[in-house]
Amino acid sequence: MSQPDQTDTKKSVSWFKKFQYDKNRDSPGDTRNVLLIVVALIAAVTFQAGVNPPGGVWQEGDRPGRAIYASQKRAFYVFLISNTLALSTCILVITSLTYRFPFHFEIWVATASMMTTYASAIFAVTPNETVRFRYLLITASGPFVMRCLFHIFKKYRVGKNESQT
Numbered sequence: 001m002s003q004p005d006q007t008d009t010k011k012s013v014s015w016f017k018k019f020q021y022d023k024n025r026d027s028p029g030d031t032r033n034v035l036l037i038v039v040a041l042i043a044a045v046t047f048q049a050g051v052n053p054p055g056g057v058w059q060e061g062d063r064p065g066r067a068i069y070a071s072q073k074r075a076f077y078v079f080l081i082s083n084t085l086a087l088s089t090c091i092l093v094i095t096s097l098t099y100r101f102p103f104h105f106e107i108w109v110a111t112a113s114m115m116t117t118y119a120s121a122i123f124a125v126t127p128n129e130t131v132r133f134r135y136l137l138i139t140a141s142g143p144f145v146m147r148c149l150f151h152i153f154k155k156y157r158v159g160k161n162e163s164q165t
Helices: 006-017 028-051 073-097 104-125 133-164
Strands: none
Touching: 028 073, 028 104, 073 104, 073 133, 104 133
């Protein structure tokens, strides 16, 4: 079997490199705008998936309005936890990137309302016996807790390094 040509590898790496972030070429404002667009799209998709779960909801029978997908417990857990983690991470990034922007308080109110709407939709379509909601609450708060811990750790390390010098 022959080895790939070195020039082919260099072309593919250089092609990809054009799209990577470069602090000498890309302004912070443009980078923030791109991140906000990407995160808003991910938030919209995850919100919609939570409100209208894959497979839809039962229309008749003993479980009307409940997610059909919930009949597969493990798969539904994976879906809910992954979806909730993605949405809460997006909300964290949106609120972080818009910090000290005009209408920042209104953005906080809107995102908190969106998370409340998401939670109520999850509660509405999920059969009570299928999901333990404390796992979803822990998952939703995970990105915020991790960000706070990173911030505290960073302050602790900076304080410790200054005291040693």
